[in-house]
Amino acid sequence: xxxxxxxxxxxxxxxxxxxxxxxxxxxxxxxxxxxxxxxxxxxxxxxxxxxxxxxxxxxxxxxxxxxxxxxxxxxxxxxxxxxxxxxxxxxx
Amino acid sequence: xxxxxxxxxxxxxxxxxxxxxxxxxxxxxxxxxxxxxxxxxxxxxxxxxxxxxxxxxxxxxxxxxxxxxxxxxxxxxxxxxxxxxxxxxxxxxxxxxxxxxxxxxxxxxxxxxxxxxxxxxxxxxxxxxxxxxxxxxxxxxxxxxxxxxxxxxxxxxxxxxxxxxxxxxxxxxxxxxxxxxxxxxxxxxxxxxxxxxxxxxxxxxxxxxxxxxxxxxxxxxxxxxxxxxxxxxxxxxxxxxxxxxxxxxxxxxxxxxxxxxxxxxxxxxxxxxxxxxxxxxxxxxxxxxxxxxxxxxxxxxxxxxxxxxxxxxxxxxxxxxxxxxxxxxxxxxxxxxxxxxxxxxxxxxxxxxxxxxxxxxxxxxxxxxxxxxxxxxxxxxxxxxxxxxxxxxxxxxxxxxxxxxxxxxxxxxxxxxxxxxxxxxxxxxxxxxxxxxxxxxxxxxxxxxxxxxxxxxxxxxxxxxxxxxxxxxxxxxxxxxxxxxxxxxxxx
Numbered sequence: 001x002x003x004x005x006x007x008x009x010x011x012x013x014x015x016x017x018x019x020x021x022x023x024x025x026x027x028x029x030x031x032x033x034x035x036x037x038x039x040x041x042x043x044x045x046x047x048x049x050x051x052x053x054x055x056x057x058x059x060x061x062x063x064x065x066x067x068x069x070x071x072x073x074x075x076x077x078x079x080x081x082x083x084x085x086x087x088x089x090x091x092x
Numbered sequence: 093x094x095x096x097x098x099x100x101x102x103x104x105x106x107x108x109x110x111x112x113x114x115x116x117x118x119x120x121x122x123x124x125x126x127x128x129x130x131x132x133x134x135x136x137x138x139x140x141x142x143x144x145x146x147x148x149x150x151x152x153x154x155x156x157x158x159x160x161x162x163x164x165x166x167x168x169x170x171x172x173x174x175x176x177x178x179x180x181x182x183x184x185x186x187x188x189x190x191x192x193x194x195x196x197x198x199x200x201x202x203x204x205x206x207x208x209x210x211x212x213x214x215x216x217x218x219x220x221x222x223x224x225x226x227x228x229x230x231x232x233x234x235x236x237x238x239x240x241x242x243x244x245x246x247x248x249x250x251x252x253x254x255x256x257x258x259x260x261x262x263x264x265x266x267x268x269x270x271x272x273x274x275x276x277x278x279x280x281x282x283x284x285x286x287x288x289x290x291x292x293x294x295x296x297x298x299x300x301x302x303x304x305x306x307x308x309x310x311x312x313x314x315x316x317x318x319x320x321x322x323x324x325x326x327x328x329x330x331x332x333x334x335x336x337x338x339x340x341x342x343x344x345x346x347x348x349x350x351x352x353x354x355x356x357x358x359x360x361x362x363x364x365x366x367x368x369x370x371x372x373x374x375x376x377x378x379x380x381x382x383x384x385x386x387x388x389x390x391x392x393x394x395x396x397x398x399x400x401x402x403x404x405x406x407x408x409x410x411x412x413x414x415x416x417x418x419x420x421x422x423x424x425x426x427x428x429x430x431x432x433x434x435x436x437x438x439x440x441x442x443x444x445x446x447x448x449x450x451x452x453x454x455x456x457x458x459x460x461x462x463x464x465x466x467x468x469x470x471x472x473x474x475x476x477x478x479x480x481x482x483x484x485x486x487x488x489x490x491x492x493x494x495x496x497x498x499x500x501x502x503x504x505x506x507x508x509x510x511x512x513x514x515x516x517x518x519x520x521x522x523x524x525x526x527x528x529x530x531x532x533x534x535x536x537x538x539x540x541x542x543x544x545x546x547x548x549x550x551x552x553x554x555x556x557x558x559x560x561x562x563x564x565x566x567x568x569x570x571x572x573x574x575x576x577x578x579x580x581x582x583x584x
Contacts, residue, residue, distance in 0.1 A: 014371055016185055057381045064157035066122040066129035069141045076147065083136045085245040087187040089236065 003031045097264045098306060099333065103341050106303045108333045109310050110269055111261035114276060116286040117230065117294040118161045118253035124229050125152030125195065130252050132292055140247040146190035151379050158253040159383065161285040162202050162227045163393045165255055168283045168400060169222060169276075171206030173390050177226075179377035187245050188232035196256075197226035198374045202383065208279070209402065210271045211420070220272050223258040230254045249293075255286070261300065261310065266326040266333075273297065273322055274424075275401065282400055282426045296320045301332045303340065311336070312346045316360050319353050328353035332360050404429055412447035421455055427470045428454075434476035439484060450483045457497065461504050473504045482510040489570055490514065491521045523570045528561070529577050531569070535560045536581060546582060554578065 008028050012019040019027075079086040098105040120130055126143035143150045166173050180198035206222035232250035234243050257276065263269050277288035277295060288295050297320075302313035314332060319325045331353075336346050351360040399407070401423040408419035422432045435450055436442045442450070458479060462469060482499060485491045491499060491514055502513045514520050522528055535557060536543050546553040557578050562569055 010371075014373070059154060059381045059383050061156035061159065062127070062153045064121045064155050065127060066131075067127040067141075069128050069139055069144075071138075073140050073142060073145050073147075074137060076145065081242075081244065083138075084235070085137070085187070085247070087243050087245060089239070089241050089243050090187055090234065 003028055003035065099303075099337065101337060101341065105306055106333075106337055107306050108264055108329075109261045109302050109304065109313075110263040110265075110329060111300045111313075112257075112259045112263070112269065112272070113298040113300075114257040114259075114273070115230075115296045115298075116165075116255045116257060116280055116288070118158050118227075118255055119285060119287055120155060120158050120161065120253060122155055123251040124155050124158050124227065124253040126251050128251065134248055136244075136246045137248060140250070144190070144247055144251040146192070152195060152377075154380065154383070155253065158227065159202070159385075160389075160393055161253070162225065162255055163385070163390055164283055164397060165257075165280065165285045166203030166206060166225050167390070167394050168279055168285075168397055169203075169206040169208060169225070169257070171203040171222060171225060173385065174200065174202055174204060175385050175387075176200065176382050177202040177385075178382040179380045180374045181377050182228075182372045182374055184372060186231065186234075187243060188234045188247070188250065190232070190247065190250065194229050194231065195377055195380070196228035196374075200382070201226035208272060208275055210268060210275055212267065212271060218262075218268060220262045220268070221260040223260050225255050225257050228254050228256060261302075266329040269299070269329060270322050270326050273325065278401055278425055282398055290320050290322070293320060297325055299325060299329060299332075301329055301336070302346070303333060303336045311340070312348050314346060314348070314360070315350045316353055317350055317363060324353055324355055327358055328360055331358060335360065398426075401429075408447075412442075412451075413444045414448060414451055418448075418451045418455060422451060425469075427468060431469050431472070431476045435480040435483075438477040438480045446483060446487060449487065450480060453479060453483055453496075453500075457500055461500075473507055474500070478503060478509050485510055485514065489521060489523055489572075491519055492567065492571060495519050495521065495567055519568065521570050522565055522568045523573060525573060525577065528565070528569050528574050529581070531564050532557070532561050532574065532577050532581055535564060543582070554582070557582070 005024055005028060008024060008031065009019060074080055074083060074085075077085045098107055100106075117130075118124075122128060123130055123139075123141075123144065126141045128139040128141045128144055131139065143152065163173050177197055178200040179195050181193040182196045182198065183193040185192060201224040203222075203225035206225065207219050208222070209217050209219050211217055230249050230252040232245055232247035234245055236243050238244055259272070263272060277286075277290075280286040280295075281288050286294060290296070296318050299316045299319060300313045301316065302311040304311040314336070316328050316332060319328050332351070339346055350363045352363045353360050401420075404423040405416070405419045408414045408422060409416055414422075421428070423429050432451070432454060435454070436447060439446065458469075458472065458474060461474075462472060465473075467473075482496055482503070485499075486493055486496050491510075496510075499510050499513045499517075499519060502508070502517065503510060506513075508516075539557070539560065542553050542556065546557075558571075558574060561574055561578065562571075
């Protein structure tokens, strides 16, 4: 698996990371070696496993009961006004 | 297939192909993966837990009732419930999505297939098939218009359960889409799985529109995002069809893109193009094992499904000989149906005649009062029982239909029962033959010249005598008895 410069730029754009052209080659190398490392997983024989829905745990379901929230959740907001999180203007 | 569905222009015929993704907020007390309240209208960020704010280390725990609601919806829409479904992460960056991803269902939705039959204005039935229904989290709300440089985020809605109902591209016009959405909304309200309140955003639709020549492949589609009223959806579709025809007829190509409907201009505008299209990088949600359901659970839910609009319409027609139009109108909304059935239930073994008359009074007189006051039927000043009683008074000749209208108006104004109104205002119909005969004799005596004319062949004057007698009794004479008496007196 090899990451092209285009792949790298696309992923950077989707992740909203500003990419410095001078670092492109280094990052591409890093990313390729990470993917090569993960690629080892392909050598595992999965032919006996039916599908990707095999889990050993079951989903725990909770009852539908509303619980009041802890207002301190807003303490984590870097910027807030009128008890709302404030972010740079985003439209559309 | 009829010809009418094609759009004819100077260059030939076009056909529009429309599919929908409807987001319906699930009725529940708490959110999908957290115990925060779902109550609408709370103070900003009042219902935001650490899970909703996606603080590090939190884990989602699924709301069992929301799963049941999705199953119920799937069954109500004729879909197949999948015994195993799975959650996936849909990754995208936006300030109102603190997790940086939405927990949704991608590869294995909870419901597959399903359909709704819609009845068009020409009486034709068209089946709109569903692709799937899956459950997912809603995002928070961004407020952009309070500051030129900042956006404000309220996360109260973040994490509320949504059902995404995806149709096949089975609709061909704005009319079909509007009827489909009205019916979908009605069914969800019957099921009590979504309140269908479009103003509060409980139901929103993304619309996919493409056009093609009838004998050619489907064209490239544009997606119109988040339109939240029936009127705007229809307007957006009509605009989009015109726009695409314009492009193709002038030799251009339609871009696959996401567009927004601008309510002020009535136009759709590009939101993002294909080049910029989001790559959501779906992958299985590692924090949640698959959702497995048992047949017992599904069957238990199936038993809670009420009679739905189509079945109700058919039964009302069968049981009471109601015209299809009336039966469908009564069944169209659960509140209207509830009101009608409550009224029927309030009398002992209602006859077909009674049921028809009740339908007429409800759909005619009562609806006109409701329309005038801008109220819906559940807010009616007149209870179902009182309307039934009024119809009963007409049927048992206590009051005439004409007087009943007067009574209904008084009932609307003061909320009293019809019997009370009739009693207080002395509106009771006169059914005593002697009493009516006395007044009729008086009228004939006062109009001796007209009686002579009548007897010499001027038959039309009969109506005049009826009118005069009615006037003297203030409209209270039983018309049938009055007619008989006048005939008897005049022929004597």
